[in-house]
Amino acid sequence: MTAARVLAHRAAVQGLHDGDLGVLALGVVDSPPNTGAAALAVRARHRLDRFPGGVREPAELWGEEELVRVLSLRGAPHLHRAADVPGLRRLLRPRTPKQLQAWCGGMPAPELSDVDLVVELMRREFPGETATKGELSGAISRHLPERARPHCARCGVEHVIEGLFRLGTLLAGIELEPRGARLVFRAPGPNDEGDSTLLRDYARYVGPFTRADAEKWLGTGPRADWPDLRPVTVEGRKLLALADPAAADPAAADPAATDSAATADSAAAADSDSAADPGLADFFAADAPEPPAGLLLFPRDPYLLGPRWLVAEPDVAKRVWRPVGSPGAVVVRGRVVGAWRYEVSGRTMIFRVDGWARVEGAARKALREQADVLAGVWGANALEATVVEW
Numbered sequence: 001m002t003a004a005r006v007l008a009h010r011a012a013v014q015g016l017h018d019g020d021l022g023v024l025a026l027g028v029v030d031s032p033p034n035t036g037a038a039a040l041a042v043r044a045r046h047r048l049d050r051f052p053g054g055v056r057e058p059a060e061l062w063g064e065e066e067l068v069r070v071l072s073l074r075g076a077p078h079l080h081r082a083a084d085v086p087g088l089r090r091l092l093r094p095r096t097p098k099q100l101q102a103w104c105g106g107m108p109a110p111e112l113s114d115v116d117l118v119v120e121l122m123r124r125e126f127p128g129e130t131a132t133k134g135e136l137s138g139a140i141s142r143h144l145p146e147r148a149r150p151h152c153a154r155c156g157v158e159h160v161i162e163g164l165f166r167l168g169t170l171l172a173g174i175e176l177e178p179r180g181a182r183l184v185f186r187a188p189g190p191n192d193e194g195d196s197t198l199l200r201d202y203a204r205y206v207g208p209f210t211r212a213d214a215e216k217w218l219g220t221g222p223r224a225d226w227p228d229l230r231p232v233t234v235e236g237r238k239l240l241a242l243a244d245p246a247a248a249d250p251a252a253a254d255p256a257a258t259d260s261a262a263t264a265d266s267a268a269a270a271d272s273d274s275a276a277d278p279g280l281a282d283f284f285a286a287d288a289p290e291p292p293a294g295l296l297l298f299p300r301d302p303y304l305l306g307p308r309w310l311v312a313e314p315d316v317a318k319r320v321w322r323p324v325g326s327p328g329a330v331v332v333r334g335r336v337v338g339a340w341r342y343e344v345s346g347r348t349m350i351f352r353v354d355g356w357a358r359v360e361g362a363a364r365k366a367l368r369e370q371a372d373v374l375a376g377v378w379g380a381n382a383l384e385a386t387v388v389e390w
Contacts (some may be wrong), residue, residue, distance in 0.1 A: 001234050003310050004290075006207045007334040011291035013205055014303055015043040025201040027078040027088075029300035030069055033181050034377055036079040039301050041377045042370060069176040074219030075103070075166030077176060077183070087196030089171050092220055102221035103163035110148040110164070117144065118160060118168035123188045126174070133183040136174075137165055200227045200242065206306040208232050208239035213306055239307065291334030294359070294366030296351065296374060299326040304336070312336035319354070330354060332363045340390065342374070349375040352390040 014023040021043055030036030066082040072092065080088065094100040094115060101109040121140040131139070141149045141159040149158045160168075173191030177184040202214055215222060228243035297303060299321055308317050312335065319339050320329045327339040330353055338354030351371045353359070359367060371385035 001208070001232060003235050004334065005288070006234055006310060007291055008288040010205070010207050010303060010306075011334065012288045016292055016295070016303065017289060019044045023205050023302050024067075024079070024081050025084065025197070026205055026302050026305075027072055027080045027084075028302065029076055029298070030079050031077045031300075033179060035298040035300070036069070036077075037377045038298060038374055040079075041373050042295060042297065042301075045369075045373050069178050070174075071166045071169050071176065071183075073217065075163055084196070084198075085170075086192050086194030087198065089191065090193040091196040091198055092167065092218070093171060093193070094167075094220065096221075099221040102219060103167050104161050105163055107150060107161050107163075108147070110145070110161070114145065114148045115164070115167065115171070118148070118164055119172045119191070122168050122172040122174060123191070126185075126187050129187050130177065131185050131187075133165075133185070136169075136185055199223070199225065202305075203227065203229070203240075203242045204245070205302060208234050208241045209306045210239060213308075217305060234310070237307075237309075291331070292366060293333060293362040294364070294370060295329075295331040296340055296353075296367060296370040297329045297331055299329055301329070303331070304329060330359075330367070332359065332367075338390075344378070347384060349378060349385050351385060351387045353387055354390045356387060356389045 011017065015021055021040060023043070024040075028036045028039045067079050068082045068085060069077060069079055070085060070088075072078045072080060072085075072088055094103060094112065097109060097112065100112055100115065104110075118140065121143050122136065125139040125143070127135050127139050137159050144160055146158070148164060149160050151158050159165075169185060171191060173188045175186045175189065177186065199214075202217070203209065206214075211222075211226070229240040230243045232239050232241045295303070304311055308321070311331075312320065312329075316336055316338065320327060320336060327341045329336045330338040330340050340351055340353045342349055342351050344350070349371070351374075353367065356367075368385075368387055371387050375385035
């Protein structure tokens with residue numbers, strides 16, 4: 001299977017052609033602020049016309065189900081469908097010391113029982129209707145054992161471990177205010193747990209992947225609860241895909257057809273070359289349209305998940321994905337070819353695009369349209385987009 005075929009499939013199932021927002025099953029990163037709304041807007045461009053005054057909340061672009069903003073994967077702010085959050089709680093809750101250590105980073109992990117204690121304290125000690133991160137941390141830290149609130153050299157005080165705090169907010173049923181760079185939390189709501197399809201959704205919406213890439217995205221350490229997977233070969237490299245891709249496709253409504261596909265998949269499972277597997281070949285359809293000619297994506301957009309070599313050459317990847325302050329990704333016909341940043345000057349939103357002078361034809365037109373879309377997220381008709389060479 002070729003990388004081009006994988007990326008064509010990914011663009012199609014993630015709604016980059018038809019505006020379908022099923023990719024919200026994965027959650028959408030919303031840090032820096034508004035990047036979640038931007039990820040939705042590049043998929044649902046037609047909906048921006050409804051908001052001549054700008055998009056006040058990302059949920060406005062979704063419009064069909066409630067969206068919430070929570071600290072979830074890796075403890076980062078994400079937009080999720082409210083109905084998916086109970087499953088997230090169960091999936092992300094650490095079950096082993098190694099999984100808890102993944103949340104604590106370089107700090108020694110406390111006891112697993114301390115997770116429940118943090119959740120209990122957050123619900124009991126929440127200070128008012130809303131609270132900043134510092135206010136909530138201060139309210140619970142004094143009640144924790146020392147192992148869960150080590151001394152912080154940067155802050156000069158003892159406080160709850162950062163990753164444990166972020167995990168605790170999700171498990172305690174605490175949401176974030178929908179906008180703003182500063183983390184402001186709302187008083188706890190329901191914190192029930194449920195079933196999650198996130199791992200299967202990742203395999204469906206991202207396509208062939210490695211467990212290492214997926215577990216880094218989750219931020220929970222190694223997992224043993226992946227759905228049935230099979231080896232596939234993409235550009236000569238071994239990756240993983242769903243063993244029964246038809247079962248992950250909501251359009252596969254015919255049980256008889258699904259059973260037939262599963263039987264065919266099982267018969268071919270010994271062959272790691274997916275091109276020889278009719279079930280998998282249908283899933284990664286050869287007739288999927290090429291990815292859009294040009295996209296301006298933020299570096300954590302769902303389209304850019306999975307093995308990085310599929311979407312970018314190593315030298316380009318180094319310019320886009322940085323430890324701190326990553327720029328956006330300029331995507332031309334499915335591949336990342338450079339970086340971009342923006343600034344607002346008066347009534348103009350200026351997009352500085354790496355290699356803009358070399359972008360021609362349909363890709364140049366598409367990137368200009370993308371700039372208009374993103375300007376619409378930040379300021380709608382109040383901002384005019386212009387694209388210049390970085």
